[in-house]
Amino acid sequence: MSDTEQLPAWCPGDGWCSITATASLVGKKWHPVIIHRLLHHGPLGFNALQEEVDGISSKVLSESLDDLEEKRVVSRTIVSEKPVRVEYALTELGESLEPVVTALAEWGEQHLEPVDEEAASVV
Amino acid sequence: MSDTEQLPAWCPGDGWCSITATASLVGKKWHPVIIHRLLHHGPLGFNALQEEVDGISSKVLSESLDDLEEKRVVSRTIVSEKPVRVEYALTELGESLEPVVTALAEWGEQHLEPVDEEAASVV
DNA sequence: ATAGCCAGTTACGTTACCGTAAGCGGGTCA
DNA sequence: TGACCCGCTTACGGTAACGTAACTGGCTAT
Numbered sequence: 195m196s197d198t199e200q201l202p203a204w205c206p207g208d209g210w211c212s213i214t215a216t217a218s219l220v221g222k223k224w225h226p227v228i229i230h231r232l233l234h235h236g237p238l239g240f241n242a243l244q245e246e247v248d249g250i251s252s253k254v255l256s257e258s259l260d261d262l263e264e265k266r267v268v269s270r271t272i273v274s275e276k277p278v279r280v281e282y283a284l285t286e287l288g289e290s291l292e293p294v295v296t297a298l299a300e301w302g303e304q305h306l307e308p309v310d311e312e313a314a315s316v317v
Numbered sequence: 318m319s320d321t322e323q324l325p326a327w328c329p330g331d332g333w334c335s336i337t338a339t340a341s342l343v344g345k346k347w348h349p350v351i352i353h354r355l356l357h358h359g360p361l362g363f364n365a366l367q368e369e370v371d372g373i374s375s376k377v378l379s380e381s382l383d384d385l386e387e388k389r390v391v392s393r394t395i396v397s398e399k400p401v402r403v404e405y406a407l408t409e410l411g412e413s414l415e416p417v418v419t420a421l422a423e424w425g426e427q428h429l430e431p432v433d434e435e436a437a438s439v440v
Numbered sequence: 441a442t443a444g445c446c447a448g449t450t451a452c453g454t455t456a457c458c459g460t461a462a463g464c465g466g467g468t469c470a
Numbered sequence: 471t472g473a474c475c476c477g478c479t480t481a482c483g484g485t486a487a488c489g490t491a492a493c494t495g496g497c498t499a500t
Contacts, residue, residue: 212423212424212425212426212429212430214346214347214350216421216424216425217344217348217421218346220340220344220421221340221343221344221345222344222458223344223457223458225340226336239477241478252477252478253459253480255478257458277468278466280476280477290427293424295336297420298340298417298420299339300335301335301414301416302336302338305410306335306338306342345488346487347488363446363447364445374488374489374490375448376448376450376489376490377489379447401496402446402447403446
């Protein structure tokens, strides 16, 4: 590490930061899980997705989907069959997040699973 | 995608989720940036780190470092020279986050930079 | 003694995010 | 017609995260 080290441009000093920007997309509690489920289960309806995510409320799921749709990560397709169906799927942009979500998942797998937060130090 | 598809175990239905767990570490606004700076600039003092991160306040930096220290991601070393110095560095666990932070950074680089949020749709 | 750097802390306020509970409009099925 | 599924929305509340501003305390250099 010398003094004149050039940073890879993705850490500028002028406001924008690719890390923060990406984190604001994937850093919400449910966002990465939703994306992961969509990656591995193809298009899903609202209720199916809710069951898939396990723990999320309809309200939060709805909000998250709105957010992700606005950010062009998921697409909402109304399938006009008799019972009005809706299908949520990843856009290309959303699918491109696969490495990111995978990185999150694998790191958690490898470094976080043997969690002993309460058994660790205090008391 | 068949029906009996086995998920890689890192997306259980029973509460714990490696993705969410990791996101709770790296998903905060400043956490990944701090880690990134520490990855690329070696150990830094408080003020040096604050200047490096650019935009963070001393309070938030302090809080973030407390959090990251508690989670064994960064270490705080008091270098007891005459002017009391402190050095923040990554632990092994912290360094292992490199792929995750890199994934965030690179995705942002490749998919988010040409941002035209305001120029896009409305008005 | 005054000024300045380093490493924070405290007080205070705002916004974002998450969660519960309930309800609603439309359709299907019996 | 009533019971039930689907796809949400609304109302309400709490906590956590973030932000600003000011201030502290130890040490140093002048």
